Amino acid sequence: MKKVLLTLSVIGMTFLASCGGGKDAVEATDAQETSTASETATEYVVNTAVSSTSWKGGKIYEDTSKPEEGHYGSVKLKSGTVTVKDGVLESGSFVADQTTFESADKNDLPDEKAKLDGHLKSGDFLDVEKFxxxxxxxxxxxxxxxxxxxxxxxxNLDFRGVPKNVTFKANVKEEAGKVTIKSEEFKINRQDFGITFKGGGGSIIKDDVLLQLDVTADKK
Structure with a gap:
């Protein structure tokens, strides 16, 4: 049966990293062969209106008397497909539009939000014009x-043209013509994907970024 590709907006990969939590970043290894669906699997199409990916990131300061600063937000999924058999996920794909990336913590400060989002979309981080x-x-x-x-x-998470294989846990549920995928918050290291901007003005961008998927797909 056809191979199903999975594209995901690196989930708003805002590589401003913070993310609390005691877990280490997931290991990013070489890209692997993609999975295939069995002939009797059911295909579902991601509902982009209700699905979301989220991120958390942040920075610390050289002046240790200053508190750590964190940011969080989301990026919209553009498309996606998953296949499921007897309630078990077999393959799939998600696509996210990096140009929709935003920082929700700045919603009440539009000028600061525009400045932060613009920087995170620039070549220092997401480079959305190129990717x-x-x-x-x-x-x-x-x-x-x-x-x-x-x-x-x-x-295989292909971010900024750098494909790396990562692993995370999720709850997958198939019911009433829908499939939901709700992942744990998992941590990646931005430098694994070529994001090396260190910061400025006495700040240091943290390498770790927390990502989380909340996807709903409808039976095709």
């Missing part, structure tokens, strides 16, 4: 029988 989309292709799915999540997903 208007980010991609994620599922390469492996493992069903989990214990813990808070029922699925482990591995896939």
């Amino acid at each position: 208007p989309e980010a991609k994620f292709e599922i390469t492996k799915v493992t069903k989990l029988d214990t813990g808070d999540y029922n699925t482990e997903i591995s896939g």
Whole structure:
């Protein structure tokens, strides 16, 4: 059966990183062969109106008396497809429009929001003019029988032209003609994808970024 590609806006990969939490960044390895769907799998199309990807990032200061500064926001999914058999995810693809990236924590400060979003979309970070989309292709799915999540997903995250394989956990549910995928907050290292901007004005951009997927797909 046809191979299903998965594209995801690197989930608003705002590589301003902060992200609390004690977990280490997920390992980013070489890209792998993408997964395929079985002939009897059901295909679902991502509902871009209700699906979202989110990010959290931040910076610290050389002057340690200043508190750490964090930001958070989202980026819109442009398209996506997943295949499921007997409630188990088999393959899929998400596409996100990097030009829709925004920082929600600045919503009440439009001038600051415009300045921050403009910088994060620039060549220092997302470089959306050159890379208007980010991609994620599922390469492996493992069903989990214990813990808070029922699925482990591995896939090639192609961000700014740098494909890396990453793994995270999620809850996948198939019910009433819909599939939902709600991931854990997982941490990536921005430098794995060539984002090396260090900061300025006495600030230091943290390398870690938290990402989270909340996807709903409808039966095709």
